[in-house]
Amino acid sequence: MKRALLCCCPLLVGASATGEMSSIMGTVSGAPMGAVLHIHAYQVPDHDAITKEDVYFDLDRNGTTATAQRVNVSRTIATADGSFYIPALSSVHYTLFAWADVDLDGRLDLPYEPVGWFATGGAHWMTPVKVNGADPISIRVTGPAPMPSGTLSIANAHLHSVAGLRTLSVAGSPRERGHAHGFLLGQQIIDFFRFFTLQSTTNSTSFYTSQVVPFVNSSTGWYNYSAEYLEEIDAILHGIRQSNLNNGLWLEELGRNLERADLLYLNDYGNYPEAPQTLRRACTQFAFWGDASATGRLIAGRNMDGENDFRRVTVSHFIAFSVTPDNGASPFVHFMWPGFVAVASGVSTRGLWVM
Secondary structure, three states: OOOOEOOOOEEEOOOOOOOOOEEEEEEEEOOOOOOEEEEEEEEOHHHOOOEHHHHHHHHOOOOOOOOOOOOEEEEEEOOOOOEEEEEEEOOOEEEEEEEEEOOOOOOOOOOOOOEEEOOOOOEOOOOOEEOOOOOEEEEEOEOOOOOOOOOEEEOOEEEEEEOOEEEEEEEEOHHHHHHHHHHHHHHHHHHHHHHHHHHHHOOEHHHHHHHHHHHHHOOOOOOOOOHHHHHHHHHHHHHHHHOOOOOOOEEOOOOEEOOHHHHHHHHOHHHOOOOOOOOOOOOEEEEEOHHHOOOOOOEEEEEOOOOOOOOOHHHHOOEEEEEEEOOOOOOEEEEEOOOOOOOOOEEEOOOOEEO
């Protein structure tokens, strides 16, 4: 089983050397009105990192037993104002996780029910922190907006479903395609950047701000980007602005708006030279053609095995792009996530497959 780290911080609560019990208290914010807030305190064994599988195990109410659980857990429900109190904690290292039961069915429905965890200093991954039992803990739960349903259309583009897969069909110049992309999928681009690109591919907001962004912006970056590529990236930002989202381009974690560098990194996060090992990049791919194919035509497929964030936005936000350039280039289809201009898995009308 792959074990990806969950972005949580263990708490050193105020238990004494004599084994006296301690407690944790605090507040949870960000939940929709009427949701029930659940808080779980995980006792981390041997100062080990808690994994998302540990939390999934705990949240799976069907068949999970105490012997199957790798970590001990104490649970509570917050009061109407979001306050919580967890008494009788005997260990010293804990990780706090919270989730909002919006539909009141007693289980966490990912990706759209908000979740959160205790972390310090903008950390996305586990960092030890000492917390006295009397000090209040603050957790904010967040989650992505659902993919738009039905068919949405503007000039040069429409968002619809093809064989059950959400598909963005765009045509025209890089500026026209980018604007339509940002206008129709602005919230999904922002959510994908926040909950996957930022949280799952970097260790902390400070690392991203101090190391990743300067590298992307520097003249020694990955590529000498073409003018057309940058034009399409910039047009996505313009399209998001024009869509009049409630929070615009604002990124809560970074305290600023989404910028060109963020979209450049989103498009090529896997090639950052010092990306942390917390993201396990791996793909399963195959391609058959000629005598190996029943029809003689190319049959290709790919699984994005390594990109598995806790909220599962890599699953919920997976879409197809159908692109028809206006410069005589071959139309093509590629499969990825909102915000992608670069092609990681795609095929043109001339039969060229890129993976």
